[in-house]
Amino acid sequence: MKILVTVTEVAEADDEFEIDGLSIDERYLTYDLNEWDNYAVEEAVQIGEEHDDVEVVTATVGPERAEETIRQALAKGADRAVRVWDDQLADATMIDAATKARLLAAVAEEEDPDLVLAGVQSNDVAFGATGVALAAELGFEWAAVVNQLDLDRDAGVANVHRELEGGVEELTEVELPAVLTIQTGINEPRYASLRGIRQAQSKPLDVHAPADLGVELGESTLSLTSLEEPETESNVTLFEGSAEETASELAEFLKEQGVGA
Amino acid sequence: MSDVLAVTEHRRGELRDVSHELITAGRQLADATGGDLHLAVISGNVEEYAEKLDRRGVTEIHTVDYGEEFNHDVYVQAIEALYDAIGPQYVIAPNTVNGLDYAPAVAQRLDLPLVTDAVDVRVDDGLSVTREFYAGKTEGDVDVAGEGALVTIRPGEWPGAEGVGDAVVDAFDIEVDEGAVRSTVTGYQEVGAGDVDISEADVLVSVGRGIEEEENIALIEELADAMGATVSSSRPIVDNGWLPQDRQVGQSGKKVTPDVYIAIGISGAVQHVAGMKGSDTIIAINNDPSAPIFDIADYGIVDDLFDVVPALTEEFGG
Ligand SMILES: Cc1cc2nc3c(=O)[nH]c(=O)nc-3n(C[C@H](O)[C@H](O)[C@H](O)COP(=O)(O)OP(=O)(O)OC[C@H]3O[C@@H](n4cnc5c(N)ncnc54)[C@H](O)[C@@H]3O)c2cc1C
Ligand SMILES: Nc1ncnc2c1ncn2[C@@H]1O[C@H](COP(=O)(O)O)[C@@H](O)[C@H]1O
Numbered sequence: 001m002k003i004l005v006t007v008t009e010v011a012e013a014d015d016e017f018e019i020d021g022l023s024i025d026e027r028y029l030t031y032d033l034n035e036w037d038n039y040a041v042e043e044a045v046q047i048g049e050e051h052d053d054v055e056v057v058t059a060t061v062g063p064e065r066a067e068e069t070i071r072q073a074l075a076k077g078a079d080r081a082v083r084v085w086d087d088q089l090a091d092a093t094m095i096d097a098a099t100k101a102r103l104l105a106a107v108a109e110e111e112d113p114d115l116v117l118a119g120v121q122s123n124d125v126a127f128g129a130t131g132v133a134l135a136a137e138l139g140f141e142w143a144a145v146v147n148q149l150d151l152d153r154d155a156g157v158a159n160v161h162r163e164l165e166g167g168v169e170e171l172t173e174v175e176l177p178a179v180l181t182i183q184t185g186i187n188e189p190r191y192a193s194l195r196g197i198r199q200a201q202s203k204p205l206d207v208h209a210p211a212d213l214g215v216e217l218g219e220s221t222l223s224l225t226s227l228e229e230p231e232t233e234s235n236v237t238l239f240e241g242s243a244e245e246t247a248s249e250l251a252e253f254l255k256e257q258g259v260g261a
Numbered sequence: 262m263s264d265v266l267a268v269t270e271h272r273r274g275e276l277r278d279v280s281h282e283l284i285t286a287g288r289q290l291a292d293a294t295g296g297d298l299h300l301a302v303i304s305g306n307v308e309e310y311a312e313k314l315d316r317r318g319v320t321e322i323h324t325v326d327y328g329e330e331f332n333h334d335v336y337v338q339a340i341e342a343l344y345d346a347i348g349p350q351y352v353i354a355p356n357t358v359n360g361l362d363y364a365p366a367v368a369q370r371l372d373l374p375l376v377t378d379a380v381d382v383r384v385d386d387g388l389s390v391t392r393e394f395y396a397g398k399t400e401g402d403v404d405v406a407g408e409g410a411l412v413t414i415r416p417g418e419w420p421g422a423e424g425v426g427d428a429v430v431d432a433f434d435i436e437v438d439e440g441a442v443r444s445t446v447t448g449y450q451e452v453g454a455g456d457v458d459i460s461e462a463d464v465l466v467s468v469g470r471g472i473e474e475e476e477n478i479a480l481i482e483e484l485a486d487a488m489g490a491t492v493s494s495s496r497p498i499v500d501n502g503w504l505p506q507d508r509q510v511g512q513s514g515k516k517v518t519p520d521v522y523i524a525i526g527i528s529g530a531v532q533h534v535a536g537m538k539g540s541d542t543i544i545a546i547n548n549d550p551s552a553p554i555f556d557i558a559d560y561g562i563v564d565d566l567f568d569v570v571p572a573l574t575e576e577f578g579g
Contacts, residue, residue, distance in 0.1 A: 013395045015549040024395060094403065097365060097375055124395050127377050128356070129365040136369035141443040142333075144362040164272070164358050165512050167452035170331075175443040185500035219406065221374035227394065227401040232556040236545070239560065243568035250544065250562060251576030257542065259464050259521055260488045260577045 001051065001153065003044040004113035005078065006104055006131070007058045009069035010034045010124040022093050022224050033069045036119025038076075040182040042189040043149060044117050045077035051153075055079050059107040061100050063090060067205060074200035075192035081205040082107050088217055089210070093224040094125075099217060101133035106213035108138055115158070116179040120145050131181035141175045147183040262408065263296030266349040268340060269314060270357060271305050272331065273449065276313055279355040279414075281421030286382065286414045288318040288422065290351050293384035297321065299347055300428075303339045304328040308430075317424030323347075323433040334442040336363040337370065342435045344371055349409075351388065356413035368411040376403050377413045378531075388412075397530060397553035417535065455507035462491035464521045467510055467537070469495040471526020471547065471566055475503045480570050481525060487579025493517065495527045511536035526566050529554025546570070 009031045017028035033041075041058070048054040058073045058081045060066055070081045084103045089095060108116060116138075118131030128144075135142035147169065148161035162170040163183050174180070192200070210217055239246040254260065267287035269280035284300070291298040297320035302310045307324035314322055325339045340363070344352065352367070354360045356378045368375035380400070381391035388405040390412055459465060466485040472478060478498070485492045492508065499509040510517055512532035522540035527533060529545070529552055537543070538557055545558035548565050555561050562569055 011395065013398050013551070015551060017398070017551070019399065022401070024399065097377075098369060101365075101369065126393070126396070127375075128361045129368075129375060129377050132362060132365035133369050133375070136366040142362075142366070143444060144333075145358045161450070162358065162362070163513050166516070167506075167514060168272075169450045169452070170446055171448045171450060173445045173447055184496065188502070221406045222376065223404050223406070225389070225402045225404045227399050229398070229551070230393070230400040230556070234556045234558070236555050236558045236561045239562050243564055243572050246562045246564060247569050247572035247576055250560065251573055253560065254488070254521065254544075257521060259490070 001053055001115070002055045002057065002111060002113040003047060004108055004111055004116045005037070005040050005044045005056060005058050005073070006116065006118040006134070007037045007041065007060050007070060007073050008034045008119070008122050009060075009062055009066040010122050012124070019227055019229070022227050031065060031069065033072045034119050034122050036121060036123070036182060036184060037073070038189045039184050039186050040117040040119050041073045041076055041078060042187045043182055046187060047151060048077065057082065057111055057113070059084070059104050061085065061089065061095065061103050070205060071200045072192065074203045074205070075196040076190055077196065078203075080203060082111075083205060083207045084210060084213065085207070086209040086211070092220050094220065094222050096220060096222040097127045097129035097133045099220065100130045101137045102215055103210055103213065104130070104134050105137040106210070106215045108134070110213070114177050115151070116140065116177070118179060118181045120181045120183050131179050135179035138179070141178040142180065143172055143174045143178065144181045145183050146180045147186045149180065149186065262348055262350050263294040264299060264347060264349040265291040265294070265296060266299045266301060266343060266347055266352045268301045268303070268336070268352070268354045269310065270355050270359060271310055272359075274306065276310050277355070277357070278421060279357060279416040280314060281316065282416065282419040283353060283355060283414060284314070284316050284319055284422035285419040287353055289419070290353065290382055290384065294350055296350060299323060299349060301325065301340060301343050303336055304330060304332070311430050315426045315428045316422040317426045318422060319426045319428040321429045321431055323431045325433050325435060327435065327437055330446055331359050332442065332444065332446060333359075333363040333366065334444060335437055337366050338437055338441065339435055340367050341370055343433060346433070351409060352411045354411065354413050356415050360413050364411055364413050371411070373409050373411045374405045374407060375411045376405060379412050379414045380418045382412060393531075396528065398551050415531065452506050455505050457491060457507065459491055459493045459508060459510065460515050460517050462493075462517070462519050464488060464490035465493045465510075465517060465519045466490045466523045466525065467493040467495065467527060468498055468525050469527030470497040472498070475501070478503055480567075480574075483579050484570055484574045484577070487574045487577035490523075495533050524554050524558070525570060527554055528552045529557065
């Protein structure tokens with residue numbers, strides 16, 4: 001059995017940052033494994049630990065820098081990785097979910113997985129769309145926002161809980177092959193062991209251009225045309241001073257409201 | 262081709278609020294294109310829903326009477342069929358858990374550009390959608406090339422449509438291809454209730470990932486004790502198992518409306534804010550001045566919680 005996990009690196013902005021054109025200035029960005037993908041990798045690795053015939057492969061659309069993130073996934077137990085990138089992708093102001101889905105589908109077609117796990121959303125662009133778009137592209141069944149997963153391999157189904165709003169979960173039976181988008185909290189992601197980190201360095205990480213996979217990218221249908229800090233409608237009153245001073249001012253205010261009385 | 266099709270949402274016998282917000286957003290788009298606003302009502306008690314959705318500005322309501330509850334395979338087929346029949350320029354759907362379970366598949370099948378989680382939409386030369394980037398720290402405009410698009414709209418951003426309308430209701434027949442329905446909803450489950458109901462509390466001291474470690478939760482409990490308040494949290498605290506699930510505030514947790522909500526080390530992600538923005542007074546303690554929580558807070562302290570929280574506990578005699 002093969003499980004493909006889509007893994008993306010996300011950019012996080014520092015507390016203080018500057019916008020440079022259509023992006024946050026590189027100096028104020030740090031990159032990390034997307035939180036949701038961390039749970040997806042863990043889920044796949046745990047399935048691999050339960051059965052001895054499971055191969056876990058990660059797929060990433062991203063620049064060379066993303067290999068650091070990919071190695072994190074390998075260190076946590078994924079077996080191999082595939083990365084897709086080229087100059088045209090690098091030049092885009094924004095890579096829409098459909099394009100990512102086409103590229104990831106091309107990888108999936110080569111790998112022929114039984115199950116694909118994606119994250120619910122990537123924390124920086126937060127389209128929340130790539131997993132389901134990928135399923136449609138592949139003609140796989142799918143389920144979005146899964147916070148519990150039981151595979152019934154004999155029956156060829158995944159029994160999942162989909163986390164809806166307001167503390168309600170939907171229980172759904174999904175035919176395999178399927179793409180599931182994984183929600184945080186579904187498991188307890190491990191920290192990579194030193195041994196895992198060492199082993200990750202020698203695990204295969206193949207790099208392809210879209211053309212190698214037979215994908216010809218057209219003009220992007222989406223383009224980012226502006227980026228700014230939102231003008232807040234905020235009328236927050238900030239307490240200023242040392243921690244003792246601000247705590248005392250806040251306490252005074254709260255006591256006026258009847259708190260702690 | 263200037264019409265707008267909005268796909269409404271219901272769950273377990275109830276229309277969801279976002280359906281009325283979709284009418285407002287849909288009307289805004291239809292006014293810009295000079296077209297009509299069509300609603301799709303798929304599965305469940307469609308006639309009752311159609312009646313409730315007949316608000317000012319709606320031209321036509323298409324009901325698809327098939328199945329009881331949401332099933333994405335049915336939704337995908339129904340929306341495709343409606344799209345072919347109506348030929349709208351734009352399709353809009355809610356940016357909800359279920360919306361995101363069908364919209365990307367519909368966009369893929371209809372070859373429509375997809376923009377999710379819109380907070381504003383504009384039509385000038387073409388469609389331009391405003392949405393957030395970098396975890397709510399920035400906002401940008403996304404221009405969509407070409408004629409049509411599918412846009413999911415963020416719940417709570419548009420007011421719900423009001424007024425009684427005079428929409429035509431069209432019972433829309435589709436042949437559902439059962440073979441293509443490859444997932445089955447077998448039931449629902451509610452998150453178990455614990456010993457404390459945070460939605461009943463007058464004062465909530467809410468802790469987020471800024472607390473860093475499980476041991477540090479004690480700092481928050483001491484503060485809450487000293488103030489006579491109840492402890493709640495953002496999602497990562499519950500995901501980590503540091504507090505039970507019934508303490509989670511937000512989209513997938515509880516909706517709370519206390520007199521005072523103190524957010525400590527919580528960034529203010531949209532899914533968190535969805536659960537607490539109705540609080541009377543919101544206070545944020547966060548060392549990141551650009552954290553979105555300050556956009557909705559009434560009072561704030563930009564500082565390290567590990568300095569402020571113990572000092573505050575002391576002020577309350579803790
Ligand atoms: C479908 C879906 C449903 C979701 N449902 C929910 C939900 O119900 N509830 C919910 O909360 N989230 C929910 N989320 C998750 C949400 O998107 C965010 O990931 C989450 O709210 C972030 O929690 P946080 O603010 O505690 O953590 P972070 O976003 O990591 O923020 C931590 C904050 O702490 C601050 N901080 C760090 N150190 C300190 C310090 N020493 N002193 C002061 N401040 C400090 C940081 O500046 C930062 O602002 C959902 C997501 C999805 C996709
Ligand atoms: N560039 C990418 N490469 C690989 N997987 C991705 C990429 N972007 C998104 N994904 C996957 O799709 C999920 C949802 O991302 P998004 O639709 O961008 O919010 C992520 O959690 C990843 O699993």
